[in-house]
Amino acid sequence: MRLFIQIPCLNEEKTLPLVLEHMPTQIPGIDDIQLLIIDNGCSDKTVEAVQKLGIKHFVCHAKPMGLARAFRDGVDYALKHGADIVVNTDGNNQYPSETIGELVQPIIRHEADIVVGDRQTATIKEFSWFKCKMQHFGS
Ligand SMILES: Nc1nc2c(ncn2[C@@H]2O[C@H](COP(=O)(O)OP(=O)(O)OP(=O)(O)O)[C@@H](O)[C@H]2O)c(=O)[nH]1
Numbered sequence: 442m443r444l445f446i447q448i449p450c451l452n453e454e455k456t457l458p459l460v461l462e463h464m465p466t467q468i469p470g471i472d473d474i475q476l477l478i479i480d481n482g483c484s485d486k487t488v489e490a491v492q493k494l495g496i497k498h499f500v501c502h503a504k505p506m507g508l509a510r511a512f513r514d515g516v517d518y519a520l521k522h523g524a525d526i527v528v529n530t531d532g533n534n535q536y537p538s539e540t541i542g543e544l545v546q547p548i549i550r551h552e553a554d555i556v557v558g559d560r561q562t563a564t565i566k567e568f569s570w571f572k573c574k575m576q577h578f579g580s
């Protein structure tokens with residue numbers, strides 16, 4: 442079972458190393474973990490910041506092409522390189538990398554085809570304006 446963990450990045454030189462610091466190196470039910478960085482036209486040193494870490498897979502856009510395109514090109518690359526499971530996470534350190542092992546377990550157990558992590562936005566200060574707005578509209 443080959444897992445690709447893809448990370449689309451638009452100028453994440455400061456946070457991408459932190460995201461990689463807590464990446465799992467072994468996951469029950471997975472034989473092989475591959476990391477894929479999608480450089481969506483970064484103008485900072487995102488790629489240079491992680492080049493020493495031995496990552497083998499990069500997809501590079503010469504200029505920013507939007508997150509959806511970066512996501513899609515990452516998935517296409519992963520599938521072409523034998524991925525059985527693709528996890529997409531962010532380069533701005535909004536998701537705890539160490540939870541990826543748990544995230545993929547329903548797929549490994551054949552209980553789900555897709556799993557979506559919940560970052561519990563209601564508990565994050567920066568998202569409180571959104572909650573207020575939803576309450577204002579009666580949701
Ligand atoms: N917003 C944005 N992010 C990009 C783009 N290309 C790559 N990314 C990366 O995609 C990841 C997610 O970016 P965010 O800005 O957090 O987008 P999001 O998670 O959809 O939005 P939030 O709900 O605000 O967190 C980060 O690692 C970005 O660097 C792009 O064109 N726009």
Ligand SMILES: [Mg+2]
Nearest residue numbers: 531532533535
């Ligand atoms: Mg985000």
